Amino acid sequence: MPAYDFVVVGSGIAGLSFALRAARHGKVLVVTKKLSWAGSTHLAQGGIASVLDPADSMERHLEDTLAAGAGLCRRDRVEILVSQGPEAVRRLVEWGARFTREGGRGTPFDLAREGGHSRSRIVHAADGTGREIQRALIEAIHLEPNVTVLENMMAIDLVTARHLQKGQREKGPRAVYGVYALDTTTNRVETLLGAAIVLCTGGVGQVYAHTTNDSVSTGDGIAMAYRAGAAVEDMEFMQFHPTAFYNPGKPIYLISEALRGHGGILRNKAGEPFMEHVHPLKSLAPRDIVARAIDAEMKRTGEPCVYLDMTGAGTPEELHRHFPNIHRHCLENGIDMARQWIPVVPAAHFMCGGVKVDGHSAATLANLYAVGETACTGVHGANRLASNSLLEGVVFSERALARILATAPARPSPARFRAWNSFRLRRAPETVIYAHSLETIRSTMWHYVGIVRSDFRLARAAEFLRVISRQIRSDYWSFSIEPDLIQLRNLTQCAELIVRSARRRKESRGLHYNVDHPRMLPVARHTVLTPPRG
Numbered sequence: 001m002p003a004y005d006f007v008v009v010g011s012g013i014a015g016l017s018f019a020l021r022a023a024r025h026g027k028v029l030v031v032t033k034k035l036s037w038a039g040s041t042h043l044a045q046g047g048i049a050s051v052l053d054p055a056d057s058m059e060r061h062l063e064d065t066l067a068a069g070a071g072l073c074r075r076d077r078v079e080i081l082v083s084q085g086p087e088a089v090r091r092l093v094e095w096g097a098r099f100t101r102e103g104g105r106g107t108p109f110d111l112a113r114e115g116g117h118s119r120s121r122i123v124h125a126a127d128g129t130g131r132e133i134q135r136a137l138i139e140a141i142h143l144e145p146n147v148t149v150l151e152n153m154m155a156i157d158l159v160t161a162r163h164l165q166k167g168q169r170e171k172g173p174r175a176v177y178g179v180y181a182l183d184t185t186t187n188r189v190e191t192l193l194g195a196a197i198v199l200c201t202g203g204v205g206q207v208y209a210h211t212t213n214d215s216v217s218t219g220d221g222i223a224m225a226y227r228a229g230a231a232v233e234d235m236e237f238m239q240f241h242p243t244a245f246y247n248p249g250k251p252i253y254l255i256s257e258a259l260r261g262h263g264g265i266l267r268n269k270a271g272e273p274f275m276e277h278v279h280p281l282k283s284l285a286p287r288d289i290v291a292r293a294i295d296a297e298m299k300r301t302g303e304p305c306v307y308l309d310m311t312g313a314g315t316p317e318e319l320h321r322h323f324p325n326i327h328r329h330c331l332e333n334g335i336d337m338a339r340q341w342i343p344v345v346p347a348a349h350f351m352c353g354g355v356k357v358d359g360h361s362a363a364t365l366a367n368l369y370a371v372g373e374t375a376c377t378g379v380h381g382a383n384r385l386a387s388n389s390l391l392e393g394v395v396f397s398e399r400a401l402a403r404i405l406a407t408a409p410a411r412p413s414p415a416r417f418r419a420w421n422s423f424r425l426r427r428a429p430e431t432v433i434y435a436h437s438l439e440t441i442r443s444t445m446w447h448y449v450g451i452v453r454s455d456f457r458l459a460r461a462a463e464f465l466r467v468i469s470r471q472i473r474s475d476y477w478s479f480s481i482e483p484d485l486i487q488l489r490n491l492t493q494c495a496e497l498i499v500r501s502a503r504r505r506k507e508s509r510g511l512h513y514n515v516d517h518p519r520m521l522p523v524a525r526h527t528v529l530t531p532p533r534g
Contacts, residue, residue, distance in 0.1 A: 003411040004029040004148075006404070007194030009155050009179055009221060012041035013130075014372030014393035015200030016137040020095065021401050023146040029192060030149045031181055033216045035138060037131075040202050040213055040373065041390070044130025045256035045326070046114055047099075047122040048092070048394075049387040050085035053111055056119040058082050065388060068116045068286045069381020070510035071524040072234070077359055077378045081388065081395055088394035089123050096136035099125050113261035114386035116286040120261075122387050127256055127323040133390065150192075153181040154486050155201070155220050158228040158368070159193065159417060168416045174229055175366035177412040180420050182481055189420035189481065195409040196367050198400060199225060199355065200393075203373040204238075204494040206487075208348035209446035212241055212254045218487040219494035221374035225355045226493060230363045231530045233376040234353030235494070236501035237511045239384055240451050241349035242266075242290040245329065245342065246305035252347050253329055255308060257386045259342075260284050262322060263313030266294070267341065269303050288383040288511045291346040295451045298345070307341035314338075346451060350389060352380040352511065353501065356528060360403035361396045364530075367409050369400040378526075382510020428479040434488050437468055441488075441495055449499055455516045458503050465496050501527045 005026025008015045011034075019028045032038075051061050061082040066073050089109075093099070100110045112122040125132035141147055159178035161170035178193035201221030205213025226232050243255040243266075260266070266275050266283045278293045279285035285293075294306050310319060316338035320327045323337075330337045355363050355370035357377055363370055372393040379392055428434075448461035469492050476489055507521040508514050 003193040003195070003414055005195050005411065006198060007031065007178060007192055007196070008198045008200060010039070010200035010202060010372075010374070011035050011149070012039040012200060012202055012372060012393065013133055013137065013390055014397050015198070016141055017394045018198055018200065018371060018397035018401060019147050020137070020140055020144060021398060023144045025401075025405060026146070028147045029194065030141070030147060031153045031155060031179065031192060032149065032151055033154060035149055035151050037134070038214055038216050040130070040217060041393075042131045042134040043212065043214060043254065044133075044390055045127045045254055046258045046387050047112060047124030047129040048089060048390040049117070049121050049385070050089045050123055050391065051082065051121055052086060052089070052109060052123065053119065053121060056121050060118050061085070061121060064116055064118050065379065065385045066381070068383050068385040070288070070383055070520070071381065072510065072526065073381035074378030080359065080399070081379045081392060084395045085391055088391055091394060092133060092136065095140045097125070097133050098136075099123050099129070099132070112258045113284075114257040115260060115281070115284045115290065116385045122258065122261070124258065127258065127325050130390070152184045153190070154184060154483050155224060156180045156182055156189065156481065156486055158197065158224050159191065160228050163418050164416055165418055173366045176228060176368040177417065179224070182483065182486065184483055191417065191419050193412045193414060193417065195411045196369060196404045199368070199370040199374045200372050200397075201374050203351040204491070204498070205348050207442065207445050207491050207495045207498070208238070208450075209442040210244070210252060210345070211348040212244055212252050213348070218491050220487070220490045221370060222354050222497070223490035223493035225363060225368065225370065226497065226529070226531050228365060228368070229531055229533065230365045230368060231356040231528055232354065232497055233356035233526055233528050234382075234501065235351070235497045235529070236505050236527060237352035237380075237382050238348055238498065239287055239350040239352055239511050240291040240346040242287055242294055242346050243308055243344040244347035245333070246345045247333055247343075250333070255326060255342060255344055256323070257287070259308060259310060259313070259323065259326070263310070265309045265312075266290070267307045267309050268297055268301055269307070274306070286383055287386065291451055292513060294344075294346055305343040305345045308344050309341045310337045311339060311341070350384055352376070352382065352384050359399065361400035362403055369404070371397045371400055382512065426479055428475060428482065428485070431482055431484060434482070434484040437472065438488055438491065441465070441468060441491060445495055445498070449502060451513065453502060453512070453514045455514065458499055462499050462503065465492065465499060468492060469496060497529060500529060
């Protein structure tokens with residue numbers, strides 16, 4: 001049972017950024033389901049928002065973020081985010097990220113524009129920014145002798161005072177000391193201890209039937225933190241990306257907001273640009289507004305999708321150069337975006353809430369930190385501004401490290417903690433039932449807790465989830481640990497947190513729209529859920 005200075009759970013931009021910086025100060029363990037091409041980072045198309053154009057300003061980026069967040073952003077955290085943007089981009093370049101430039105090497109970055117931004121400030125690598133960042137970070141992490149990466153690991157629960165050996169007592173505030181994780185190659189549960197535990201497990205997209213997220217986005221960090229006793233915040237604010245490629249029966253494919261920034265226009269089947277009368281920014285309005293408008297248009301017309309018209313946004317050569325991956329995907333699925341409209345629908349995309357943290361990403365339990373989509377830093381408020389998420393991962397991972405170094409927590413003594421108790425050796429008689437339960441949860445969340453909500457639908461969702469949660473809890477304590485059961489347990493926990501938070505918010509704000517409470521209240525309040533102490 002070795003102990004490390006830093007245990008990082010997750011290997012996207014937040015986790016690897018933290019690990020690379022922390023490696024200068026101690027031994028780092030990165031625990032991940034999969035290091036290469038898993039999670040949300042590599043799927044990010046648009047880019048990373050930063051003020052790099054002399055015609056732009058920090059104040060404009062700040063105001064754009066606050067406007068998108070519908071009054072719920074924490075201004076001081078947003079100021080941190082935007083002011084440290086240029087440094088975050090510089091650090092990614094140092095780690096090897098190659099972003100698109102206006103000309104050759106050494107020329108300024110080619111800055112794109114996306115919905116909700118008043119200026120062009122999106123640093124990108126064509127339309128595969130996340131993949132380029134992930135590539136650079138993985139290559140850099142392999143060169144760090146102080147970083148150990150354990151792949152094929154599924155985190156189960158955080159190690160707390162409940163797991164102390166008999167006769168041992170917790171000294172000081174309630175704290176986290178490590179993580180229990182299943183090695184899926186050996187089927188052994190490992191006890192991984194650290195002075196600081198940093199959760200970077202991404203979001204909860206798989207809780208919805210239609211999502212742009214990778215299959216590993218099962219809310220593990222949020223669920224584990226809550227079960228350990230940490231507070232969560234603003235879980236009702238799930239962002240639905242307005243434009244995913246509509247192709248029934250095929251995996252969801254994101255159509256970047258950068259296409260609308262490049263001149264794309266949203267139209268209905270009749271060719272009407274329906275966003276013209278919805279918002280002054282038209283097709284470039286913030287995501288919550290566009291997603292609701294598309295949902296309303298689909299319901300009004302009875303059509304299964306709307307369309308993104310790129311036919312007037314550039315020559316075929318220009319579109320291919322700017323959006324090579326999207327261009328290729330569309331062609332492979334029968335759409336020439338230079339000549340045909342792209343069929344699009346909304347899909348669950350980003351969790352704006354998460355583990356409640358302070359301005360240094362510290363959770364409400366000692367030694368526990370959360371960074372990236374796992375955390376609720378307050379920078380996104382009720383609706384995330386496009387391309388602020390990659391930025392958040394870099395900026396707040398550095399702030400988390402600064403706090404850890406300032407507090408200098410000691411490595412926990414392995415002798416004080418119990419190894420995983422493997423008393424549950426009997427396999428579940430029918431593990432296929434886990435897949436059925438997952439399908440029920442995802443369908444319930446999509447139809448009852450989606451883009452437009454109501455009190456009745458939320459109450460019905462809570463009833464369904466209560467039954468499923470009871471069954472999963474019984475299986476967890478009765479049968480041996482299975483990867484599907486671990487993820488299902490976490491998704492169910494997150495689904496319940498989303499519904500509980502949504503039922504508490506008696507207004508419509510940002511991403512949370514309830515037909516029974518259509519107005520925004522004059523005072524913005526955060527929704528904080530604190531688990532019962534037990």
